[in-house]
Amino acid sequence: MNHKDLIDEIGHIRSLMEKSSKFMSISGLSGVLIGFYALIGAGTAYAYIYGGDAVFAYRDQYLNADTIPVFTFIALLVLLASIVTGYLMALRKAKQARQSVWNPASKALLQAMLIPLITGGTISLIFLNNGNYELIAFTLLVFYGLALVSASYFSFKELRWLGILDIILGLLALCLPGYGIFFWAAGFGLLHIVYGLIVHQRYEK
Template sequence: MESKDYLKDISEIKNMMHKSSRFISLSGLSGILAGLYALIGAAIAYVLVTDYSYGVLKLDGYIFRLCLFTLFMVALLSVLTGIFLTTRKAKKHGAKIWDATSKRLVFNFLIPLVVGGLYILIILSQGKYGQSGGLMLIFYGLALINASKYSIGDIRYLGYIQIILGLIGSWKPGYGFWLWVLGFGIMHIVYGTWMHFKYDVKK
C-alpha cells in the first residue's frame, strides 16, 4: 500500500514539474481559426493577382501592397484570436497566462520568426519573389519547433510539416503559393482539430 502511495506521489510531483516548465494552455480552436483566416487571405490574394495583375506581382505595385496588407491582417487576426482563446483557457483552468514559462515560449518562438521575416523582406526588395512562400513555411516551422520546448510538445510535429513543405516550395517555387495554402491553411485546421479533441474537449 505504501509503495503505491509513494509511486503516486512521484507521479504527481513529476506532473507538477512538467506543468511548471511548459505552457500548456494553448487552444486548439485558435489553430483551426488561424487556418481559416489563412485560406480566406489566400483566396483574396489569388483573386487580386489573377484578376488585376495577370499573375505578375511587382514590388512597387498597388496589388502587391494589397497582398502584403492581406497577409498582415491574416497574421494579426491569428495572433489576436490565439491570445484571446488561450487567455480564456488559462483562466478556466486557473493557470497564469504571463509567467516565466510563457515569456520563454514567446521569446523562443519570435527569434526564428523575426529573423525569417527580415530575411524575406530583404529578398523581396531584391525582386526575388519565388522563394518567399517556401521561406515563410521554413522559418515558421523552425519557430514552432523552437517554442515546443516550452509548450505542448505536439506542436513540433506541425513545425516539421511546415519545414518539409517549405523545402519543397523552395525546390519548386511554382508551387509556393499552394504549398503556403496547404501549410498555413489546411495543416493548421488539421492540427488545431487534433489538438482541440486531444486537450480541450473533456473526456
C-alpha cells in the same frame, strides 16, 4: 507509504512539474480559426492576382511590383487577425484554468520563437526589397516551422510535428516556387486546422 504509493506520488509530482514548465493555454480552436484565416487570405490573394483566370496551375511568378502591395496587405491582415485570435483565446483558456497567460512558461515559449521568427521576417523583407518574391513562401514556412519546433519544448508536443511539416512544405516551395501560394495555404492553413482539431480533441474535451 508502500512502494506503489511512492511511485504514484513521484508520478504526480513529475506531472505537476511538467505542467508548470509548459504553457498549455494555447487554444486548439484558435489554431482552427487561424488556419481558416490563412486559407481565406490565400484564396483572396490568388483571386485578386489572377481574377477569372484562377487556374490551379504552375506559375513562374505570383508576385510583381503591381501585386505586392495588395498581397502584403492581405498577409499582414491575416497575421494581425491570427495574433489577436490566438491571444484572446489563450487568455480565455487561462482564466478558465485560473492561471495567468503571462507566466515563466509563456515567456520561455515566446523567447524560443522570437529568434527564428525575427530572422525569417528579416530575410523575407530582404527578398521583398530585392524582388526575389518566389523565395518568400519558402522563407516564411521554414522559419515559422523552426519557431514552432523550438516552442514545442514549452507547450504541446504536437507543435513539433506542425513545425516539422511546415519546414518540409517550405523546402518543397523552394523546389517548386510556382506553387508557393499553395504550399503557403497548406502550411499556414490546412495544417493549422488539423493541428487545432487534434489539440482540441486531446486536451480540451
